[in-house]
Amino acid sequence: MDTAKGVLVFGEIVDGKLAPVTIELLGAGRKLANELGEELSVLLLGSKGGSLGQEAIAFGADTVYTDTDSIFDVYNSDAYTQAASGLCKKALPAVMLFGHTDIGCDLAPRLNGRLGGGLAMDCLALAIDPATKFLVSTRPVYGGNARATMVAKAARPQMATVRPKTLPAAERNDSRQGKVVMIEDKIDPSVMKIKVMERIKEEVEGVKLEDAEVVVSGGRGIGSKQNFEMVKELARVLGGAVGATRPVCDEGWTPAGLQVGQSGKVVSPKVYIAVGVSGAMAHITGCLGSKCIVAINKDKEANIFNVAQLGLIADYKEVLPALTAKLKELKTA
Amino acid sequence: MHTIICVKQVLDPEIPPAKFKIDPETKKVIPPAGVPPVISVFDERAVEAACRLKDKNKGKITIISMGSAKAADVVRHTLSMGADDGIVLTDDAFENLDSFGTAYVLSKAIKKIGAFDLVLCGRQAADWGAGQVGSILGEMLGIPIITLACNIEVTGQALKIRRIVRDGFEVLEAPMPSLITVSSEIGLPRLPGGMGLMMARRKVIPTWKAVDIGAEAAMLDKANSHTEVTGLSVPTRKSECEMITGVTLVEAAGNLAARIIKLV
Ligand SMILES: Cc1cc2nc3c(=O)[nH]c(=O)nc-3n(C[C@H](O)[C@H](O)[C@H](O)COP(=O)(O)OP(=O)(O)OC[C@H]3O[C@@H](n4cnc5c(N)ncnc54)[C@H](O)[C@@H]3O)c2cc1C
Numbered sequence A: 001m002d003t004a005k006g007v008l009v010f011g012e013i014v015d016g017k018l019a020p021v022t023i024e025l026l027g028a029g030r031k032l033a034n035e036l037g038e039e040l041s042v043l044l045l046g047s048k049g050g051s052l053g054q055e056a057i058a059f060g061a062d063t064v065y066t067d068t069d070s071i072f073d074v075y076n077s078d079a080y081t082q083a084a085s086g087l088c089k090k091a092l093p094a095v096m097l098f099g100h101t102d103i104g105c106d107l108a109p110r111l112n113g114r115l116g117g118g119l120a121m122d123c124l125a126l127a128i129d130p131a132t133k134f135l136v137s138t139r140p141v142y143g144g145n146a147r148a149t150m151v152a153k154a155a156r157p158q159m160a161t162v163r164p165k166t167l168p169a170a171e172r173n174d175s176r177q178g179k180v181v182m183i184e185d186k187i188d189p190s191v192m193k194i195k196v197m198e199r200i201k202e203e204v205e206g207v208k209l210e211d212a213e214v215v216v217s218g219g220r221g222i223g224s225k226q227n228f229e230m231v232k233e234l235a236r237v238l239g240g241a242v243g244a245t246r247p248v249c250d251e252g253w254t255p256a257g258l259q260v261g262q263s264g265k266v267v268s269p270k271v272y273i274a275v276g277v278s279g280a281m282a283h284i285t286g287c288l289g290s291k292c293i294v295a296i297n298k299d300k301e302a303n304i305f306n307v308a309q310l311g312l313i314a315d316y317k318e319v320l321p322a323l324t325a326k327l328k329e330l331k332t333a
Numbered sequence B: 001m002h003t004i005i006c007v008k009q010v011l012d013p014e015i016p017p018a019k020f021k022i023d024p025e026t027k028k029v030i031p032p033a034g035v036p037p038v039i040s041v042f043d044e045r046a047v048e049a050a051c052r053l054k055d056k057n058k059g060k061i062t063i064i065s066m067g068s069a070k071a072a073d074v075v076r077h078t079l080s081m082g083a084d085d086g087i088v089l090t091d092d093a094f095e096n097l098d099s100f101g102t103a104y105v106l107s108k109a110i111k112k113i114g115a116f117d118l119v120l121c122g123r124q125a126a127d128w129g130a131g132q133v134g135s136i137l138g139e140m141l142g143i144p145i146i147t148l149a150c151n152i153e154v155t156g157q158a159l160k161i162r163r164i165v166r167d168g169f170e171v172l173e174a175p176m177p178s179l180i181t182v183s184s185e186i187g188l189p190r191l192p193g194g195m196g197l198m199m200a201r202r203k204v205i206p207t208w209k210a211v212d213i214g215a216e217a218a219m220l221d222k223a224n225s226h227t228e229v230t231g232l233s234v235p236t237r238k239s240e241c242e243m244i245t246g247v248t249l250v251e252a253a254g255n256l257a258a259r260i261i262k263l264v
């Protein structure tokens, strides 16, 4: 383990650019590397990897490892695991960081299994223990009811997936210097056991949940798919996105892609309106970053009122139509 | 077709947050009195997925659960849903294992069970929710891994899997055997019927200890664990919720509208 050195960020490329979460990881990774007095490197897979190398350096990387094989242009678990483990075995990073994204959630645990490291998922904070130099990862447990800190004493690399939009992005500095290293190993096609047959995009009407400034979420309290239309109507009037709790998605009142929470999406709009939502921590953890949470629930004891800033204790059926109508009126006025 | 499913018994995740208490010293949760532990939600969905495969293609389902002797309760629940056999893995040496230790014990048990075509896990446990035991286990078994499945079918000799991604699905084809982690989008679990409950009551659920599965002491030694929990706390939330009122509910709704419009 003493030979393991430096911080390696697993970089993601989205629409030909460095993913926002990668820039956040470069910011966090730079700090950790400075505290360790070691290097920050980043792995970029795919045909854009080379051209984005300078960009990653501007955001703080000392070394960019890249494999520009177009095989990496779409995510394949087998190929990515092979490439990342190959690099780790050579570069021997002490710390490796991933975004808690589709790719990170799939790749990090597998890579951990293969390398025998120590991994903490969905981290909200990272630090270096000044005495031991261990990475200390903070992550929610028990559906967000509690927080745990974890360390890996001997296992390397010390790995973490970090929730997007929780750590500040790195600042860009185009005068920074660094080197780009091409990975020469070719992927052995025999490792590719799983075939990707198709990718299906689920179109949602209206604003995208993650980008919305207003989110209106309905919970099990809405009672039926038909009544869920009232939640959608309020979202429409506010120009916001529709969200839902897990039971609502399970019942098929909305597509699964609209689930907010620990096992769904994390949103941080200006206003989050929760209707008929009890406020289980596993849900709340997905919207705690909102500027203002508004709760409508008929149960005054519901936990949602412990996290909301504005509350209305009522049967939603008796207030939602009036609320929607009034907002429509105010919007057009 | 033989499917092995790893299920975990957990503290009921639906206990109200006000009842959620921890002991920071031992870094453990204090289970509220009178609330029985339950099967981890996503693991129950994995059982549902396997039962659907069995409904269509016949075959056998074996359940393994590592935990206390009480884990037999969740194993029995899965038997009543349609699983054929269940085994509880319990040993003092299995207590407080990290993800690697857990995956190691599960892998040793699976090797002892013998031939299989599919291993299912939940996407994450409902308590510590590490979300990694399945993938580590798959690597240990040296078989292909697919995470976050929301549908599984058998087509000839292969598995066809729908996998959840942020903005939709992927359709994948994998050989057998593979390891698949299951997400809740697979659909609601079935309720056990009278027959199922009766059969489940009669089944003997063996318990296997470390020696029975040939687990090496060094692999279970806490001194060798990959990760260690150094702290556990309950975050304090300090929201002051302002309750909006009105003479009538319609007026209250109007008052709330006036507040919301200022925020957007
Ligand atoms: C590991 C794990 C991950 C999870 N991930 C997620 C996740 O990502 N997202 C998620 O949402 N959940 C998640 N859950 C589930 C979560 O724990 C809760 O079960 C869920 O959020 C509850 O949804 P709900 O509030 O819609 O339903 P309920 O808890 O049933 O609440 C319904 C509420 O509606 C109110 N109500 C009923 N009728 C009316 C009415 N007429 N007018 C007004 N109010 C009314 C009730 O008072 C109640 O408060 C997860 C759980 C686990 C264990």
Ligand SMILES: Nc1ncnc2c1ncn2[C@@H]1O[C@H](COP(=O)(O)O)[C@@H](O)[C@H]1O
Binding pocket: B006, B007, B008, B009, B040, B042, B043, B064, B065, B066, B067, B099, B102, B106, B120, B121, B122, B123, B124, B125, B126, B128, B129, B130, B131, B132, B133, B134
């Ligand atoms: N003690 C256990 N016994 C059986 N299966 C387990 C156990 N712990 C974890 N698993 C399986 O691994 C999955 C992921 O767990 P985790 O990585 O801890 O979130 C669970 O959904 C289970 O399928």
